[in-house]
Amino acid sequence: MTTPAGYTPGRSYKVTLRGNGVGTTITVIADPQGRLHIDVPLGPGNPYQQDTAPGILAGTHVYTTIVGIG
């Protein structure tokens, strides 16, 4: 994910991620445009397209990861 510009270019930011099996803090450096690039793990990808018969039978599981930027 890429945030909007608004952070100080070149400065380090502590980023905490909490979610399904995720609990970590990483350091992210703002890019020259003042944006942060953060990979956000959610959970296993659902194999079937949502709102199709296979998708309804298997269920579309939704995982939430909360990201804090300090």
Next chain:
Amino acid sequence: MNRPRGNASAKAAWLAVATSLALANVGVVPGAAASPVSLQDGHGLHVVGVQPLDARLLAVTVSTPALPGTARIRILLPAGYATDPSRRYPVFYLLHGTSGGAEDWTTKGNAEQATAGLPLIVVMPDIALNDGGGGWCTNWYNQGHYGQPQWETFHIDELIPWVDQNLRTIASREGRAIAGLSQGGFCSISYPARYPDLFSIALAYSGAPNIAHDLDSELGSTLIINLTEVTLDGAPPNSMFGDRATEQINWEDHDPDTLAPNLRNTDLFMYFGNGAPGPLDPSPVNPGATPIEALVARDNVEFHDRLISLGIPSHYDAYGPGTHSWPYWDRDLMWSLGPIMDDFAHPPARPRRVNYTVADPEYSVYGWQVVMYRPAMEFSTLANADGKGFSLAGSGTGL
């Protein structure tokens, strides 16, 4: 830039060169009055022709790889546009309906007279080629092959930045409103629901804002869209959004009712009748105009109920007797111009925290760029996004 100075012949020579360059660049129709603006290619659009129809109205023809034929755009400039080169104006995108074209609002409708004297640029693009059935403002699924027509690409990725490139617009969400009638009224709510950072005001005149959230609306919209594809566009059924059995999520991903939470910071207006003949209907009444308006009335009621359930305010004008016809859409336009101008003067605030739900695999909203890495299409939600953090819901990984 060095400009020719001096005698009259030098000025005349410079004028001739400048005129020929302008003609070459914008394809002005020979013999037409001089255009008050110079429209250049850009953002995927090639300007094929520009014909000033009067002091305010331009008929523009463009080509784009997104569409299989040339598209028309009618542009109404505000009075005095050429005399005050420092002034910028808000833009009102105004869409026609099924079996119509860009010229409808200034030929069948009264948009030119209604907007006279307003400090406003009105842009009226085709949402159908050659007055065909129209494409429901989506990039067609085409039985999984995608490709042309890509109406959403044309309107969102090409037309809007092209307008901002060529005209003195207020090039931000706060300077854009969008309205449409019937099918165009689906587009004028669907686009703000998918791109809430592009428009601050959305209006539907006898629109169809529910194609995928309630069973009765699904049945009605499937029938109408399949008929449009087969009988008016000459395409196989389900060319636009796909078969409900396998591509329901693509319908939902363009459905204002499904995406209604994204409209929380958009000023929404809905105008519609109940289908019964009303005070503006001719005698005899067009027999097709009654059931269609009754259908869209039900659609609008369901959409309004959904907005209420979400706590999203809207301006809801169920005006009673009235059919699916131009006299009512002209009246809707007249009634809504005051609120539109008020909103441009005092635009709705941007959200302090961004909340956005969509099934697209990648998107950009209010500066947040998200790429969902996952095996299958599904909805994901970016929530409570501000400078201190956010949450992301879905499966796989957000990159």
